[in-house]
Amino acid sequence: MxxxxxxxxxxxxxxxxxxxxxxxxxxxxxxxxxxxxxxxxxxxxxxxxxxxxLTNGENSFTFENISLIANPVNRGALLLALELSVFSTLICLLLAYPLAIILNNTKLKSNSFIVLIIILPMWMNFLLRTIAWQNILERTGVLNTILNFLHLPTLNIINTPAAIILGMVYNFLPFMVLPIYNVLIKIDKDVVNAARDLGANGGQTFLKIILPLSLPGVISGITMVFVPSLTTFVISTILGGSKIVLIGNVIEQQFRLGNWNTGSGLSLVLMVFILFSMAIISKYDKEGEGSNIW
Amino acid sequence: MTDNKLIDLVNITKSFGDTVVLDELNLYIRENEFLTLLGPSGCGKTTTLRIIGGFETPNKGQVIFEGKDITKLPSNERQLNTVFQKYALFNHMTISENIAFGLKIKKKSKIYIQDKIKYALKLVNLDGFENRMPDSLSGGQQQRIAIARAIVNEPKVLLLDEPLGALDLKLRQDMQYELIRLKNELGITFVYVTHDQEEALTMSDTIVVMNQGYIQQVGTPEDIYNEPKNAFVADFIGDSNIIPSLMVEDKLVNILGVNFPCVDIGFGRNKPVDVVIRPEDIDLVKPEHGIVTGRVTSLLFKGVHYEMEVTANGREWLVHSTDLFPVGSEVGIHVDPYDIQIMNKPESEDEEAALIVE
Known part of the structure; x- marks a missing residue:
């Protein structure tokens, strides 16, 4: 039954x-x-x-490729890449946050136009933009020609870390502005009014309400600037010349030389850093503020 | 409620761009009063509240609070708190952090704050919710937290901007009782904004009916309901029959060609007026006993009463009655003299806003 x-x-x-x-x-x-x-x-x-x-040329398992990161040249390249990408991320944040606040506070018709201007460079090819900067910054480039013409001292920016940071900031700034702006416009105006109503002055309202509520956008902005900055080899090649080697350049060279094992090993190390920042994103950015501009 | 004026709005004018939202508005709010700003959307009621709260600055006029001009004072320096329409809770903070927000800004001691949180949660019947997050609460609960967050600061005035608008009917009715209880326990002034006439009639000491930036009538719920000053108020508050008529002489009005005795005097002779008759004030009687006779054209059962439409003298009369008269039957219409409300036809500019836009 x-x-x-x-x-x-x-x-x-x-x-x-x-x-x-x-x-x-x-x-x-x-x-x-x-x-x-x-x-x-x-x-x-x-x-x-x-x-x-995780293998050598004879298909047997090894940690050798990964441990190559300890090699002074590779380690130096990784540390320099970390340093430059931290710097450019910070500069992006300092430029983007006030801009996003201003955009959010001015309820003008021109708002979407300003956002368009921010996005506009992204419609041009990434390589072209970077090569354009090379032309501007070169010893006999646009910038120095103008400075010469004005009888001002010329600048040697090209092939310095500063040029690379400039390139990173220029290329990745929109990825910082838009997630922050997207979070800010979603904050209910009455939530801000409520804080004022309960006695908070402008500064207190910013620190206790606006900043914490905009944190998801800040976090995803940071990740979206930091990750491509850390892994870039195009910007450092074009604006850094051969003198400055970032971890991205090292990996690129290994693959070009046919050392797939070494290149992959170093990539895995870099991936640890990227996965780490992805973990931070998924923890704080539950609504995917950053994803809508990719 | 005392007779002391707590808030005095003097000649307030506010426009957004070309749109004049408030035009030379004058209104005072007494201490310990439950005052409701009532009107359709766009009538300027919320703008009035936001001007009192300090979220909007009037283009002209003054806001006087306890004798002092606070027109230019930012909202964080005003001795009043607001409950917003969509709660506006701080979603990144726990319930107790939300409630403590104003007190922490004022640098109150930890023990004081703890006591206040306990007291406020008890007052809104949400004990034990201290460590919950706003997201995990229902709409009604969030609204109570918003009220708790405001009242712990011991404001002299609580401003409420359609606080029950987002709740369902049953919850809204429960919350109306809660608000009346709260008001009595706290002994402070409530300024309440709503478009719901029933809500206004239930809770208020004073109702201010607004339309298109003008105040139409200020009065107790009974005044507003029984003696609407103009067609707009009569139409907005409850159902009514508004009939253009002729005042023949004192205590006699000609409605659709038939003379009805009434109690109003001082309108002059043969003056055009509007007559308001509430549907529940019309008595349906045998045809021979009525002042006019008509025929029932529709019948709806509404629970407490029947809603009928009676055609008489070329017009539909809306009638509420507990007696049933089937469709097609001949009936007499009788109205007691004191149930006929006479209103002047609009003459001045702000009376124009009293016209019902059909």
């Missing part, structure tokens, strides 16, 4: 299960192209990097 009962239960449930399956299948079919894409261009390359990073 127990068996027949169970059978009955199963047969009774069947239509429901069937419906569920067809629904899942529908969703699956829609996501199929993306899943293929993800497997082919994200998952497999990641596995390959993991494989190359």
């Amino acid at each position: 127990a068996v027949s009962d169970k059978f009955k239960q199963l047969t009774e449930k069947k239509p429901e299960i069937g419906l569920l399956f067809s629904r899942v299948n529908k969703v699956k079919w829609l996501s199929f192209p993306y899943i293929l894409w993800m497997i082919g261009f994200i998952l497999i390359p990641l596995i390959m990097i993991l494989y190359y990073g």
Whole structure:
């Protein structure tokens, strides 16, 4: 009897299960192209990097590639990359936060125009923008020509860390402004009014209400500037010349020389830093403030 | 309620761009009063409240608080607190941090703050919610926390901007009783903004009916309901029959060609007026006993009463009655003289706002 009962239960449930399956299948079919894409261009390359990073040329397991980060040249490149990306992230933050506040407070029709101006450079090719900066900063470039013409002392910015930071800030500033602005416009004006109503002055309202509520945007802004700054090799190549080597350049060189194992090993080290900042993002940025501009 | 004026709004004018929201508004609010600003959206009631709260500055006029001009005073220096329409709780803080916010700014001692949190949560019937986050509360609970957050600062006036607007009907009715209880326990002045006439009638000591930036009538709920000053008030508060008529002489008005005895005097002879008759004040009687006779054209059961429409003398009369008269039956309409409310036709500029826009 127990068996027949169970059978009955199963047969009774069947239509429901069937419906569920067809629904899942529908969703699956829609996501199929993306899943293929993800497997082919994200998952497999990641596995390959993991494989190359943890093996030597003879396919046997080793930590040698990863431990190469301890090599003075590589370590120096990583530390310099960390230093420059921290700097450029800070500068971006200092420029972006006040700008986002001003944008949020001025309820002008020109608001969307200003946002457009911020986004506009992103529509031009990243390489072109950076090469343009190279032309501006060069010893005989646009900037120095103008300074010469005005009988002012010329500047030697090109091929210095300052030039690289400038390039990073210029290229990644929109990624800091937009997440912060997006968070700020979502803060209910009456929440700010409520703080004022309860006795807080402008400064207290900012510190206790606006700043904490805008933190998710700040965090995602920081990550979105910090990660590409840390891994860049284009900006450092174009604006840093051959003198300044960042970890991105080291990895690029290893791959160019055919040392896939070493390049992958160092990439894995860099990935630890990126995963770390991704972990911070997912912890604070639950609403995905940053994701809408990618 | 005392007769002391606590807040005095003098000649307040406010415009946003080209739109004049308030035009030369004068209003005083007495100590310990439950005053309700009532009107349709866009009538200027919320702007009036925000000017009192210090979130808007009037273009002209003064806000006097306890005899002092506070027109230019920022909101954080005013001795009043606001409960906002959508609660405006600080979502990154716990309930007790929300309630403690104003007290911490004022640098009160920890023990004092703890006591106040306890007291306030008890007052709004939410003991034990100290460490919850606002997100985890229902709308009604969040609104109570918003009230608790405001009253711990012991304001002389509590401003409430449609605080029950986002709640469902049952909860709204419960909260109305809560607010009346709170008002009595705290013994402070409430200034309440709503578009819901029932809410206004239930809770207020004084109702200020507003339309298009002008005050239409100020009075007790009974005044406003029983003796509306103009067609707008009559139409906005409850259901009513508003009929253009002719005042024949004192105590006699000609409604749709039939003379009705009334109690109003001093309107002059043969003067056009508007007559307001509440649907529940119309008595349906046998045709031979009525002042006019008509035919029932529709019938709806409303629970407490029947709602009927009666066609008489070329007009639909809205009638509420507990007696049933079937559709098509011949009835007599009788109205007691004191149930007929006579109103002047609008003449001046701010009376124009009293016209009902059909």
